Amino acid sequence: MFTPEFLRAEEALFRAAAAGSGEQRLAAMQRLCTQFGIDRGLAIFTYDPAITGAYAVAFSDTDVRFGPLCFKPYTEFGLLLRVIAHEVLHVHQKTKLFPITSHNERELLAYCDTLFRTDLPPINDKATLRFFVSKGLKYYEALSAWKKFRYRNLATKLQEEQVRLGK
Numbered sequence: 001m002f003t004p005e006f007l008r009a010e011e012a013l014f015r016a017a018a019a020g021s022g023e024q025r026l027a028a029m030q031r032l033c034t035q036f037g038i039d040r041g042l043a044i045f046t047y048d049p050a051i052t053g054a055y056a057v058a059f060s061d062t063d064v065r066f067g068p069l070c071f072k073p074y075t076e077f078g079l080l081l082r083v084i085a086h087e088v089l090h091v092h093q094k095t096k097l098f099p100i101t102s103h104n105e106r107e108l109l110a111y112c113d114t115l116f117r118t119d120l121p122p123i124n125d126k127a128t129l130r131f132f133v134s135k136g137l138k139y140y141e142a143l144s145a146w147k148k149f150r151y152r153n154l155a156t157k158l159q160e161e162q163v164r165l166g167k
């Protein structure tokens with residue numbers, strides 16, 4: 001796991017770059033992916049000033065796009081890293097030899113990855129965690145019957161997490 005000193009230093013570097021130019025943001029985003037091992041060796045990053053939204057990190061089929069709002073002062077570092085990793089995973093899902101063609105399946109797997117991976121700093125905000133759990137369950141419910149059967153263990157994990165987080 002990462003030491004608190006390492007996390008503080010990487011967060012400070014990223015926050016400084018997040019206030020800079022598109023090129024500085026691009027370099028900072030790529031650095032995070034390398035430093036935290038979330039690039040899967042294939043994600044290409046693009047800075048796109050037109051992208052807006054809550055986290056402003058999105059994916060196209062072949063790259064991860066991010067915009068000016070990707071890191072607000074109050075954004076938890078763990079949340080930022082996990083949102084990037086979520087989008088990198090989508091690129092992987094779409095570009096691997098046997099792509100995952102179902103949108104609902106891609107999202108279920110990506111939300112479970114966001115919530116349950118243990119190699120990145122945690123998300124502490126319970127409202128955010130509840131939101132991600134509800135998204136995961138929503139995509140599970142939208143699966144076909146046989147895929148529901150295939151992923152029932154993930155649904156159980158999400159339901160247990162929902163209970164743990166409370167209302």
Ligand SMILES: [Zn+2]
Binds near residue numbers: 086107
């Ligand atoms: Zn997603």
